[in-house]
Amino acid sequence: MTVNLDSSELFTLGDPVGDTKAPQVPIEQRWDDRRFHGKIVNPANRRKRSVIVVGTGLAGGSASATLGEAGYQVTTFCYQDSPRRAHSVAAQGGINAAKNYRNDGDSIQRLFYDTVKGGDYRSRESNVYRLAQVSVEIIDQCVAQGVPFARDYGGLLDTRSFGGVQVSRTFYARGQTGQQLLLGAYQALERQIAAGTVTMHTRHEMLELIVSGGRARGIVVRDMVTGEIETHLADAVVLASGGYGNVFFLSTNAKGCNVTATWRAHRKGALFANPCYTQIHPTCIPVSGDHQSKLTLMSESLRNDGRVWVPTAKGDTRAPGAIPEAERDYYLERIYPSFGNLVPRDIASRAAKNVCDEGRGVGPGGRGVYLDFADAITRLGREAVEAKYGNLFEMYERITGEDPYQVPMRIYPAVHYTMGGLWVDYDLQSTIPGLFVIGEANFSDHGANRLGASALMQGLADGYFVLPVVIASYLAEAPYGDPAAADIDEAVQSVRQRVDKLLSVNGDRTPDSFHRELGQLVWEYCGMERTEAGLRKAIGEIRRLRDEFWKRVKVSGTSEELNQVLEKAGRVADFLELAELMCIDALHREESCGGHFRAEHQTPDGEALRDDENFAYVAAWEFAGTGSKPVLHKETLEYEHVHMTQRSYK
Amino acid sequence: MKLTIRVWRQKDSADRGRLVDYQLDGVEPDMSFLEMMDILNEKLILEGQDPVAFDHDCREGICGMCSMAIDGVPHGPEKATTTCQLYMRHFNDGDTITVEPWRAAAFPVVKDLVVDRSAFDRIIQAGGYVSAPTGSAPEAASIPVPHEDATKAFDAATCIGCGACVAACPNASAMLFTAAKVTHLGLMPQGQPERQQRVVAMVEQMDAEGFGGCTNTGVCTTVCPKGIPLETIARMNGDILAALRP
Numbered sequence: 001m002t003v004n005l006d007s008s009e010l011f012t013l014g015d016p017v018g019d020t021k022a023p024q025v026p027i028e029q030r031w032d033d034r035r036f037h038g039k040i041v042n043p044a045n046r047r048k049r050s051v052i053v054v055g056t057g058l059a060g061g062s063a064s065a066t067l068g069e070a071g072y073q074v075t076t077f078c079y080q081d082s083p084r085r086a087h088s089v090a091a092q093g094g095i096n097a098a099k100n101y102r103n104d105g106d107s108i109q110r111l112f113y114d115t116v117k118g119g120d121y122r123s124r125e126s127n128v129y130r131l132a133q134v135s136v137e138i139i140d141q142c143v144a145q146g147v148p149f150a151r152d153y154g155g156l157l158d159t160r161s162f163g164g165v166q167v168s169r170t171f172y173a174r175g176q177t178g179q180q181l182l183l184g185a186y187q188a189l190e191r192q193i194a195a196g197t198v199t200m201h202t203r204h205e206m207l208e209l210i211v212s213g214g215r216a217r218g219i220v221v222r223d224m225v226t227g228e229i230e231t232h233l234a235d236a237v238v239l240a241s242g243g244y245g246n247v248f249f250l251s252t253n254a255k256g257c258n259v260t261a262t263w264r265a266h267r268k269g270a271l272f273a274n275p276c277y278t279q280i281h282p283t284c285i286p287v288s289g290d291h292q293s294k295l296t297l298m299s300e301s302l303r304n305d306g307r308v309w310v311p312t313a314k315g316d317t318r319a320p321g322a323i324p325e326a327e328r329d330y331y332l333e334r335i336y337p338s339f340g341n342l343v344p345r346d347i348a349s350r351a352a353k354n355v356c357d358e359g360r361g362v363g364p365g366g367r368g369v370y371l372d373f374a375d376a377i378t379r380l381g382r383e384a385v386e387a388k389y390g391n392l393f394e395m396y397e398r399i400t401g402e403d404p405y406q407v408p409m410r411i412y413p414a415v416h417y418t419m420g421g422l423w424v425d426y427d428l429q430s431t432i433p434g435l436f437v438i439g440e441a442n443f444s445d446h447g448a449n450r451l452g453a454s455a456l457m458q459g460l461a462d463g464y465f466v467l468p469v470v471i472a473s474y475l476a477e478a479p480y481g482d483p484a485a486a487d488i489d490e491a492v493q494s495v496r497q498r499v500d501k502l503l504s505v506n507g508d509r510t511p512d513s514f515h516r517e518l519g520q521l522v523w524e525y526c527g528m529e530r531t532e533a534g535l536r537k538a539i540g541e542i543r544r545l546r547d548e549f550w551k552r553v554k555v556s557g558t559s560e561e562l563n564q565v566l567e568k569a570g571r572v573a574d575f576l577e578l579a580e581l582m583c584i585d586a587l588h589r590e591e592s593c594g595g596h597f598r599a600e601h602q603t604p605d606g607e608a609l610r611d612d613e614n615f616a617y618v619a620a621w622e623f624a625g626t627g628s629k630p631v632l633h634k635e636t637l638e639y640e641h642v643h644m645t646q647r648s649y650k
Numbered sequence: 651m652k653l654t655i656r657v658w659r660q661k662d663s664a665d666r667g668r669l670v671d672y673q674l675d676g677v678e679p680d681m682s683f684l685e686m687m688d689i690l691n692e693k694l695i696l697e698g699q700d701p702v703a704f705d706h707d708c709r710e711g712i713c714g715m716c717s718m719a720i721d722g723v724p725h726g727p728e729k730a731t732t733t734c735q736l737y738m739r740h741f742n743d744g745d746t747i748t749v750e751p752w753r754a755a756a757f758p759v760v761k762d763l764v765v766d767r768s769a770f771d772r773i774i775q776a777g778g779y780v781s782a783p784t785g786s787a788p789e790a791a792s793i794p795v796p797h798e799d800a801t802k803a804f805d806a807a808t809c810i811g812c813g814a815c816v817a818a819c820p821n822a823s824a825m826l827f828t829a830a831k832v833t834h835l836g837l838m839p840q841g842q843p844e845r846q847q848r849v850v851a852m853v854e855q856m857d858a859e860g861f862g863g864c865t866n867t868g869v870c871t872t873v874c875p876k877g878i879p880l881e882t883i884a885r886m887n888g889d890i891l892a893a894l895r896p
Contacts, residue, residue, distance in 0.1 A: 062784070065784070066783075066784040069783045069784060080707060080713070080715060081705060081715065081764075081766070081767055081768070082714075082767065082768070082770065082771050082811065083771075084714070084771075084811055085707055085708075085713040085714060085715050085811075086713075087707070087708060087713070089708065089712050089713050089714075089810075090708045090710055090712050090713065099790070099791075101791060137785075137787070139790045140787040140788065140789055140790045141782070141784060141785075141787045142790075143787065143790040143793075143840070144780065144782035144786065144787035144788065144840055145779070145780050145782050145840065146780040146782075146803075146834070146835050146838040146840040146841050148795075148800050148801075148803040148804040148807050148834065148838065149800070150800070151794075151795050151796070151797045151800040151801075152797065153797050154794060155794030155795050155796050155797060155800075156791055156794055157790060157791060173804060173807075174804060176712065176808060179712055179808070179810075180804070180807060183807065186774070187774060187778055187779035187780070188779060188782070188784075190771060190774045190775045190778065190779060191775070191779045191781065193771075193775055194775035194776070200771075202768065202771075225760055225761075252710075254707040254708040254709070254713060255706060255707055255708075255709060256707050288680040289678055289680055289681070291678060291680075291681045291685045291688075291689065292685070293682070293684065293685045293688055293709065294709045294710075296709075296710045297710075394730075395710070395711065395735070398711075398728075398731060398735050398737070399735065399737070401737070401739060464784045465784070465785075468784070508696070510692050510695045510696065512688070512692060513692070554695060554696065556694075556695050556698065556699070556700055556701060557700055561661075561662065561761070562662075562703055562760060562761045562764065564701070564703055565695060565701060
């Protein structure tokens with residue numbers, strides 16, 4: 001089968017792109033080899049080398065702390081009022097590591113294999129293998145920081161199972177693992193701030209990348225309190241600014257999460273890879289009305305003990321307790337007997353959509369399925385269930401007003417994570433030399449679908465262990481001379497013009513109203529299920545909406561003050577550009593894989609149907625101007641160690 | 651529901667500030683408090699007025715960014731609930747709801763309901779960490795931690811740093827916040843080597859930031875969205891006495 005899309009219509013084809021940094025040695029030796037052969041910076045010279053880090057989540061916080069400890073001059077930025085608030089804080093379930101403390105057959109090889117398979121064979125083997133290797137060091141590091149992981153009664157680290165795997169390798173701290181890991185990184189960061197190696201700027205937002213002499217040399221930021229536009233220069237820039245899930249308006253991301261830092265870098269030449277790979281999380285609290293401003297996730301770990309079901313009959317409106325066992329459809333257990341309720345996220349999400357499309361959904365609007373703990377409470381006792389999931393149950397009750405110990409939870413999928421991001425090589429370097437991208441902001445490790453408890457692993461792997469090594473090789477070659485004044489000036493002027501433009505439209509629609517409309521479009525046509533006709537329609541609608549935005553947006557206030565409407569407007573403007581690229585990427589990928597499900601490409605029983613012959617590549621897009629055809633650069637994915645098969649969790 | 655929202659408006663840190671009343675119609679019981687504020691702001695923007703600035707981010711009760719004193723109570727009337735997790739079903743049609751920023755000398759108002767809580771970061775900088783540079787860690791399983799210690803440490807570590815404890819305290823004391831970190835790290839074996847210097851440095855910083863002293867009113871724990879217990883303060887007092895004893 002060949003690509004039947006007329007590529008000249010929406011994009012053009014460029015030269016292939018490839019990773020040239022992974023050493024050509026057996027995969028188990030690659031990271032050691034890279035560490036040994038890469039240049040390092042003499043400790044006395046490190047204080048002469050400067051690095052900018054944007055974002056203070058698990059990736060940015062751990063990177064800033066570690067680079068500071070190493071002795072570099074680090075300047076770190078976050079938009080929140082404290083680095084401790086980055087959205088990694090909200091991750092609930094856990095962090096994977098191939099420790100094999102359970103003696104259940106786990107190994108680095110198995111974690112590697114599970115991650116590549118879980119990503120539906122669309123990730124790069126070298127990077128994933130390294131991630132699995134580094135995973136064991138992360139747990140050591142976090143324990144040493146005093147992270148209060150769950151312990152068994154012998155005082156040893158407890159683990160649990162997570163979706164998509166058959167071993168118990170997920171370390172956790174009740175339902176607040178992300179919070180505890182982030183506080184560990186935050187405390188390490190604050191220690192370096194006190195030591196003077198890291199300068200922290202809170203309430204600052206990156207609005208432009210400064211590129212000079214072909215290298216990333218700094219950023220332009222806006223002080224969100226005074227409105228002042230500032231420039232910061234360095235030998236290298238690290239983006240750790242998270243994913244772009246808020247393009248959907250409703251998502252489990254924090255309200256402030258945005259694509260601006262990575263999108264601005266993309267506009268300056270960094271390739272954006274696989275934007276259509278977005279993850280819909282199966283267990284979120286359903287939407288309750290039009291006023292909804294965000295969605296709340298219920299940790300996937302709940303699927304360990306909760307059973308997912310809907311009534312067997314359509315339109316059954318009886319209370320869940322009144323529906324007898326024989327009239328319930330535990331559809332995940334039925335369709336996927338070997339993984340049951342623990343199938344990967346993409347599969348669980350689509351299955352929920354399918355039963356709701358059949359008219360068997362529950363709750364207001366019929367967009368929900370039950371997640372039932374009655375059996376677990378009978379089997380383990382209420383106390384044990386409370387110890388494991390107490391805070392999640394409380395959160396559910398607070399939001400819905402229903403007690404999940406008595407009534408099954410209602411859940412529905414929601415956008416949660418974005419696998420796509422800026423393209424990076426094995427050194428986590430983008431196509432702009434000196435611009436490194438870590439954590440969710442890059443595309444590298446999760447392919448077309450991320451497994452649960454792997455985001456925390458990747459964020460910390462990148463920040464604590466990978467970036468500090470790979471960036472040293474780049475900094476060892478520095479200094480790269482002073483950036484040209486004209487390049488700095490150009491970046492500053494473009495930020496000022498954009499701010500002025502946003503303020504001058506003075507139309508009749510709020511930034512939020514545009515964001516909601518965009519989110520509905522992207523959710524409808526580029527969400528859980530995509531079709532050619534839908535994507536084509538979405539591209540047209542997004543272009544129309546973008547034009548309308550620049551004619552009708554209303555931004556109150558001025559630029560010289562704390563102005564949350566202005567902040568929001570700038571972010572929405574970038575989402576309006578990203579959304580088009582997402583749809584083009586989804587349209588061009590004429591296959592289904594992981595989180596990208598094209599209705600035209602499915603097996604007879606409704607599973608994702610990949611086309612390895614034509615699409616086993618990373619789609620890395622080059623910006624060619626707003627509304628102009630982006631240029632597609634392909635990175636061919638070669639699998640030496642994992643055999644590509646159709647994923648089966650049956 | 652139809653409500654009167656009485657909000658603290660203050661243009662910047664130099665402005666004196668004042669309470670302003672806004673009428674709001676069409677509020678649904680399933681809206682969160684912040685969604686109600688969103689609707690108010692959408693209305694204000696379209697009317698050409700300055701919307702109310704407020705801090706918020708995760709809207710799921712964990713980032714600690716939201717910070718509103720609602721009818722005089724930090725995070726409002728519900729126990730163990732952040733502002734973002736408070737739902738309008740707890741209010742009645744016709745209510746007048748007063749919304750103010752955290753009030754404390756150490757948390758100066760930036761604009762409207764936004765305050766500067768960087769003093770908390772500086773308390774952590776003073777010693778709220780374990781010195782464990784990346785790469786120096788021993789194998790994770792080498793030191794068992796008794797289940798009960800890990801559980802109690804977690805209970806203290808669950809603090810989200812929102813500052814409600816300070817805002818509620820008649821002395822604007824930061825004892826509960828500081829004690830939560832001292833307790834978390836002091837219960838873990840990894841926190842022992844620096845335990846004494848940590849508590850002294852953090853308490854000194856807390857004082858230097860202008861937070862008040864603790865007079866054991868206990869109001870901090872009643873407003874704490876994470877239910878950090880008052881015993882953490884007793885524990886910190888024990889630690890500081892041990893550290894200062896000659």
